[in-house]
Amino acid sequence: MAVVSDTKTPNLRCLKAAFLAMEPSNCLISLARRTSGGSLTEEVQNFILELCVNSSDISCNLSYMMNILKKVIVEAESTCEVVVEGLYEQFAKIALLQVYVLRREENRILKKISFFLPSGIDDRSSQRNLVVSLYCSLNLLEGDTGCALWPSCLFLSEFILSYPKLFSDKVCFEVGSGVGLVGVALAHVGASKVILTDGDGSTLENMKCNLELNHLRSGKVQSRYLPWEFAAESELLKYEHDCVLGADIIYDPKCVPHLIEVLRMLLKSKRTFILPEEKEASVAYLATVIRNKETFNYFLRAAEEAHLSVMDITQDWQPLNLLPYMLSYDRTSVCLYRIS
Ligand SMILES: C[S@@+](CC[C@H](N)C(=O)[O-])C[C@H]1O[C@@H](n2cnc3c(N)ncnc32)[C@H](O)[C@@H]1O
Numbered sequence: 046m047a048v049v050s051d052t053k054t055p056n057l058r059c060l061k062a063a064f065l066a067m068e069p070s071n072c073l074i075s076l077a078r079r080t081s082g083g084s085l086t087e088e089v090q091n092f093i094l095e096l097c098v099n100s101s102d103i104s105c106n107l108s109y110m111m112n113i114l115k116k117v118i119v120e121a122e123s124t125c126e127v128v129v130e131g132l133y134e135q136f137a138k139i140a141l142l143q144v145y146v147l148r149r150e151e152n153r154i155l156k157k158i159s160f161f162l163p164s165g166i167d168d169r170s171s172q173r174n175l176v177v178s179l180y181c182s183l184n185l186l187e188g189d190t191g192c193a194l195w196p197s198c199l200f201l202s203e204f205i206l207s208y209p210k211l212f213s214d215k216v217c218f219e220v221g222s223g224v225g226l227v228g229v230a231l232a233h234v235g236a237s238k239v240i241l242t243d244g245d246g247s248t249l250e251n252m253k254c255n256l257e258l259n260h261l262r263s264g265k266v267q268s269r270y271l272p273w274e275f276a277a278e279s280e281l282l283k284y285e286h287d288c289v290l291g292a293d294i295i296y297d298p299k300c301v302p303h304l305i306e307v308l309r310m311l312l313k314s315k316r317t318f319i320l321p322e323e324k325e326a327s328v329a330y331l332a333t334v335i336r337n338k339e340t341f342n343y344f345l346r347a348a349e350e351a352h353l354s355v356m357d358i359t360q361d362w363q364p365l366n367l368l369p370y371m372l373s374y375d376r377t378s379v380c381l382y383r384i385s
Pocket residue numbers: 190191192193194195196197198199220221222223224243244245248271272273274291292293294300303
């Protein structure tokens with residue numbers, strides 16, 4: 046049997062991270078091919094079997110594992126001389142298990158997102174890898190948008206991890222936080238307080254689960270119910286935040302006026318340092334994929350009317366690529382705006 050390498054090899058490290066993040070099977074197969082120089086060698090098949098599938102908590106991700114095993118088997122059968130026997134055995138075992146194991150009612154899956162942090166980027170941590178566990182939804186059609194993982198929140202998290210000094214020791218307030226990934230990144234870079242908010246009850250419950258999963262249910266990271274339509278200035282300003290964040294929150298024209306009003310109120314916050322005249326205005330960082338130009342232009346017009354300045358900083362403040370294994374994530378589709 047071919048020896049199974051550990052994850053010290055960069056390509057195998059990417060392959061394992063892609064598996065844990067539950068990247069689509071075609072992306073995983075592409076990475077596997079890249080690792081073994083074309084076809085899936087016996088070594089790569091063994092790696093997927095032993096260090097991905099067999100070493101995972103199988104009760105959470107049975108269908109994903111079945112799908113991956115099936116794709117690996119089909120690929121190996123069509124391009125390799127040897128197909129590792131264990132792949133068939135494990136496929137049959139999981140197929141049987143799937144019949145008996147009760148699936149989570151809400152159709153949530155557990156993804157593990159690994160950020161590959163280069164050394165020196167993060168003085169506060171000796172870890173080279175930040176791994177965030179997140180319950181996400183596959184079900185986007187039934188009002189579950191806040192429980193999915195969107196490219197903008199991956200981008201904003203990369204931005205936070207790439208420029209930790211912008212956020213360390215700061216009070217950070219996020220609107221429309223969804224799964225809560227941005228909050229985990231903020232906690233990692235040493236934000237003094239993080240307030241995550243969302244206007245959808247089930248999204249907020251899922252976010253709380255995710256914070257617990259990542260050991261962040263402390264006073265430092267809080268989650269709050271905040272529908273933009275009913276936000277009150279006195280409530281928003283009591284946190285004395287330094288900065289505001291948002292990922293993929295500009296998409297519904299009906300919500301745009303309420304979102305602008307929330308941003309206007311939040312950006313009024315001024316923290317007083319030592320002397321009262323030493324006041325620093327809040328800024329907001331919004332990451333977004335512009336899916337509908339009209340809606341985005343509407344947002345820009347409404348921001349101008351509210352005397353908010355919106356600056357595109359996508360090119361000047363490029364984050365590092367901390368998710369090199371995530372082939373399904375198109376970073377070029379995301380824009381980053383600084384609002385003040
Ligand atoms: C596309 S999701 C993005 C979630 C997360 N920021 C991310 O990037 O993964 C939009 C989020 O905004 C929230 N949202 C939408 N309309 C809202 C409103 N009127 N008030 C508060 N939150 C709202 C949704 O519940 C959802 O969590």
